[in-house]
Amino acid sequence: MNDIAHGIRIRPGSLAxxxxxxDMLDSAVAWMxxxxxxxxxxxxxxxxxxxxxxxxxRYTTENAPYIAELAGVAVGALVLGCGPSPQMPIAPAEEPxxxxxxxxxxxxxxxxxxxxxxxxxxxxxxxxxxxALLRVDCWAGxxxxxxxxxxxxxxxxxxxxxxxxxxxxxLARRIG
Numbered sequence: 001m002n003d004i005a006h007g008i009r010i011r012p013g014s015l016a017x018x019x020x021x022x023d024m025l026d027s028a029v030a031w032m033x034x035x036x037x038x039x040x041x042x043x044x045x046x047x048x049x050x051x052x053x054x055x056x057x058r059y060t061t062e063n064a065p066y067i068a069e070l071a072g073v074a075v076g077a078l079v080l081g082c083g084p085s086p087q088m089p090i091a092p093a094e095e096p097x098x099x100x101x102x103x104x105x106x107x108x109x110x111x112x113x114x115x116x117x118x119x120x121x122x123x124x125x126x127x128x129x130x131x132a133l134l135r136v137d138c139w140a141g142x143x144x145x146x147x148x149x150x151x152x153x154x155x156x157x158x159x160x161x162x163x164x165x166x167x168x169x170x171l172a173r174r175i176g
Contacts, residue, residue, distance in 0.1 A: 008114060010121045013065030013077065018056045020067070020074040022047040024104045025056070031107040039166075040139045040146075059102055066121055068105070068114050076105035076114040080122055084137065089161050090170055093133055098126040100136035119153045126175045133172060137161070140169035147171070 013021075025046035033043055046052050059065060059079040068076030079102035084090040100122055105114040126134045138146045140160060147157060147169050155171035162168065 007070055008075065008112065008117055009069050010066050010117065011069065013060055013067040013079075015057060015060045017065060017067050017074060017077065018053070018060050021056050021060070021065075021077045021102075021104065022053065024074070024077060024106050025052075027107055028104055037142060039141050056102075063101055064125065066118060066125075068118055070109060070112070074106075075109045075112075076103075076118050078103050078118040078122055080125060084135070084170075088137060088168075089163055090137055090159070090168075093135065095133055096131045097133040097135055098122065098129065098131050100134070103136070115149065116153055119150075123154070123173065123175055132175050134175055135170060135172045137168050137170045140167045 029041045029043070029046050032038070032040055042049075062081075064080040066078045066080070067074050068078075078100065081099045081101045083092040083097060083099050085101055100119070103115055103118060105118075123134055126132075134155075135158075136150060136155060138150060140147055150171045151157070153173075155173045157169055158172050159170040160168065161170065
Protein backbone atom coordinates (compact mmCIF):
# COMPACT_ATOMS: atom_id res chain seq x y z
CA MET A 1 0.00 0.00 0.00
CA ASN A 2 1.05 3.57 -0.54
CA ASP A 3 0.57 6.46 1.88
CA ILE A 4 -0.58 9.59 0.08
CA ALA A 5 -1.38 13.12 1.23
CA HIS A 6 -4.53 13.68 3.32
CA GLY A 7 -4.35 10.15 4.74
CA ILE A 8 -5.28 8.48 1.46
CA ARG A 9 -3.89 4.97 1.00
CA ILE A 10 -3.84 3.04 -2.27
CA ARG A 11 -4.16 -0.72 -2.27
CA PRO A 12 -4.73 -3.43 -4.87
CA GLY A 13 -8.40 -3.95 -5.62
CA SER A 14 -10.45 -7.09 -6.23
CA LEU A 15 -13.90 -8.29 -7.23
CA ALA A 16 -15.06 -7.48 -3.69
CA UNK A 17 -14.56 -3.78 -4.54
CA UNK A 18 -17.01 -3.83 -7.48
CA UNK A 19 -20.00 -2.59 -5.41
CA UNK A 20 -17.98 0.38 -4.07
CA UNK A 21 -16.77 1.22 -7.59
CA UNK A 22 -20.34 1.08 -8.90
CA ASP A 23 -21.46 3.39 -6.07
CA MET A 24 -18.71 5.87 -7.01
CA LEU A 25 -19.74 5.72 -10.66
CA ASP A 26 -23.42 6.27 -9.74
CA SER A 27 -22.52 9.26 -7.58
CA ALA A 28 -20.31 10.66 -10.37
CA VAL A 29 -23.27 10.56 -12.78
CA ALA A 30 -25.47 12.37 -10.23
CA TRP A 31 -22.70 14.92 -9.53
CA MET A 32 -22.23 15.64 -13.25
CA UNK A 33 -25.99 15.89 -13.80
CA UNK A 34 -26.33 18.33 -10.87
CA UNK A 35 -23.83 20.56 -12.71
CA UNK A 36 -25.69 20.36 -16.01
CA UNK A 37 -23.46 17.72 -17.63
CA UNK A 38 -25.78 15.08 -19.06
CA UNK A 39 -23.67 14.38 -22.16
CA UNK A 40 -20.64 12.67 -20.65
CA UNK A 41 -22.30 9.68 -18.97
CA UNK A 42 -25.99 10.42 -19.51
CA UNK A 43 -28.59 10.57 -16.75
CA UNK A 44 -29.11 6.89 -15.90
CA UNK A 45 -27.16 5.71 -12.84
CA UNK A 46 -24.13 3.82 -14.12
CA UNK A 47 -25.06 0.62 -12.27
CA UNK A 48 -28.41 0.51 -14.09
CA UNK A 49 -26.94 0.68 -17.59
CA UNK A 50 -26.93 -2.59 -19.58
CA UNK A 51 -23.72 -4.53 -18.95
CA UNK A 52 -22.33 -2.03 -16.43
CA UNK A 53 -22.14 -4.39 -13.45
CA UNK A 54 -20.49 -7.08 -15.56
CA UNK A 55 -18.04 -4.54 -17.01
CA UNK A 56 -16.92 -3.38 -13.55
CA UNK A 57 -16.64 -7.01 -12.39
CA ARG A 58 -14.47 -7.76 -15.46
CA TYR A 59 -12.35 -4.69 -14.73
CA THR A 60 -11.65 -6.01 -11.24
CA THR A 61 -10.82 -9.55 -12.34
CA GLU A 62 -9.18 -9.21 -15.77
CA ASN A 63 -7.15 -6.03 -15.19
CA ALA A 64 -5.21 -4.42 -12.35
CA PRO A 65 -7.60 -2.50 -10.08
CA TYR A 66 -6.41 -0.13 -7.35
CA ILE A 67 -8.52 1.42 -4.63
CA ALA A 68 -7.84 4.69 -2.84
CA GLU A 69 -9.02 4.60 0.76
CA LEU A 70 -9.57 7.30 3.36
CA ALA A 71 -9.97 6.00 6.93
CA GLY A 72 -10.58 2.51 5.50
CA VAL A 73 -13.36 3.63 3.14
CA ALA A 74 -13.01 3.38 -0.65
CA VAL A 75 -12.92 6.92 -2.09
CA GLY A 76 -11.41 6.29 -5.53
CA ALA A 77 -10.68 3.59 -8.07
CA LEU A 78 -8.23 3.10 -10.91
CA VAL A 79 -8.12 0.21 -13.35
CA LEU A 80 -4.99 -0.42 -15.41
CA GLY A 81 -4.96 -2.63 -18.47
CA CYS A 82 -2.38 -3.45 -21.14
CA GLY A 83 -4.30 -1.53 -23.82
CA PRO A 84 -7.56 0.30 -24.47
CA SER A 85 -10.94 -1.28 -23.76
CA PRO A 86 -12.05 -3.39 -26.73
CA GLN A 87 -15.32 -1.42 -27.02
CA MET A 88 -13.44 1.85 -27.58
CA PRO A 89 -12.43 2.85 -31.14
CA ILE A 90 -8.77 3.20 -30.17
CA ALA A 91 -5.85 1.24 -31.57
CA PRO A 92 -3.33 -0.26 -29.18
CA ALA A 93 0.01 1.52 -29.09
CA GLU A 94 2.85 0.26 -31.26
CA GLU A 95 4.86 -0.47 -28.10
CA PRO A 96 4.07 -1.99 -24.71
CA UNK A 97 1.75 0.25 -22.74
CA UNK A 98 -0.36 0.50 -19.62
CA UNK A 99 -3.79 1.98 -20.18
CA UNK A 100 -5.99 3.64 -17.61
CA UNK A 101 -9.32 1.95 -18.26
CA UNK A 102 -11.15 3.59 -15.36
CA UNK A 103 -10.51 6.48 -12.99
CA UNK A 104 -13.24 7.60 -10.61
CA UNK A 105 -13.33 9.27 -7.23
CA UNK A 106 -16.03 9.79 -4.64
CA UNK A 107 -17.29 13.31 -5.30
CA UNK A 108 -17.87 13.84 -1.54
CA UNK A 109 -14.09 14.11 -1.21
CA UNK A 110 -13.39 16.63 -4.00
CA UNK A 111 -10.17 18.57 -3.57
CA UNK A 112 -8.14 15.94 -1.74
CA UNK A 113 -6.17 14.93 -4.84
CA UNK A 114 -7.59 11.41 -5.05
CA UNK A 115 -7.52 11.28 -8.87
CA UNK A 116 -4.01 12.75 -9.01
CA UNK A 117 -2.81 10.24 -6.40
CA UNK A 118 -4.27 7.35 -8.39
CA UNK A 119 -2.64 8.62 -11.60
CA UNK A 120 0.72 8.92 -9.81
CA UNK A 121 0.22 5.32 -8.66
CA UNK A 122 -0.54 4.29 -12.26
CA UNK A 123 2.72 5.91 -13.37
CA UNK A 124 4.62 4.04 -10.65
CA UNK A 125 3.00 0.71 -11.58
CA UNK A 126 3.85 1.38 -15.25
CA UNK A 127 7.47 2.10 -14.32
CA UNK A 128 7.61 -0.99 -12.08
CA UNK A 129 6.42 -3.10 -15.04
CA UNK A 130 9.29 -1.73 -17.16
CA UNK A 131 6.85 -0.02 -19.53
CA ALA A 132 7.50 3.50 -20.85
CA LEU A 133 4.01 4.50 -22.02
CA LEU A 134 0.90 5.20 -19.96
CA ARG A 135 -2.24 6.19 -21.86
CA VAL A 136 -5.81 7.14 -21.02
CA ASP A 137 -8.90 8.22 -22.91
CA CYS A 138 -11.53 10.60 -21.66
CA TRP A 139 -14.55 12.67 -22.60
CA ALA A 140 -13.42 15.71 -24.57
CA GLY A 141 -16.74 17.56 -24.50
CA UNK A 142 -17.94 20.42 -22.35
CA UNK A 143 -15.25 22.98 -21.73
CA UNK A 144 -12.43 20.42 -21.89
CA UNK A 145 -12.04 20.29 -18.10
CA UNK A 146 -11.32 16.57 -18.04
CA UNK A 147 -8.64 16.82 -20.72
CA UNK A 148 -7.10 19.71 -18.74
CA UNK A 149 -7.10 17.54 -15.58
CA UNK A 150 -5.04 14.87 -17.34
CA UNK A 151 -2.70 17.51 -18.78
CA UNK A 152 -2.11 18.86 -15.24
CA UNK A 153 -1.16 15.31 -14.30
CA UNK A 154 1.56 14.95 -16.94
CA UNK A 155 -0.40 13.66 -19.95
CA UNK A 156 -0.24 15.06 -23.48
CA UNK A 157 -3.22 14.89 -25.86
CA UNK A 158 -2.61 12.62 -28.85
CA UNK A 159 -5.61 11.35 -30.84
CA UNK A 160 -9.20 12.55 -30.83
CA UNK A 161 -12.00 10.10 -31.58
CA UNK A 162 -15.75 9.85 -31.76
CA UNK A 163 -17.56 6.95 -30.11
CA UNK A 164 -21.07 7.29 -31.50
CA UNK A 165 -21.81 10.94 -30.55
CA UNK A 166 -19.35 10.93 -27.61
CA UNK A 167 -16.24 13.08 -28.30
CA UNK A 168 -13.12 11.48 -26.86
CA UNK A 169 -9.47 12.32 -26.40
CA UNK A 170 -6.55 9.93 -25.97
CA LEU A 171 -3.71 11.24 -23.84
CA ALA A 172 -0.25 9.77 -23.28
CA ARG A 173 2.41 10.11 -20.61
CA ARG A 174 5.99 8.96 -21.03
CA ILE A 175 7.34 7.19 -17.97
CA GLY A 176 11.06 7.72 -17.49
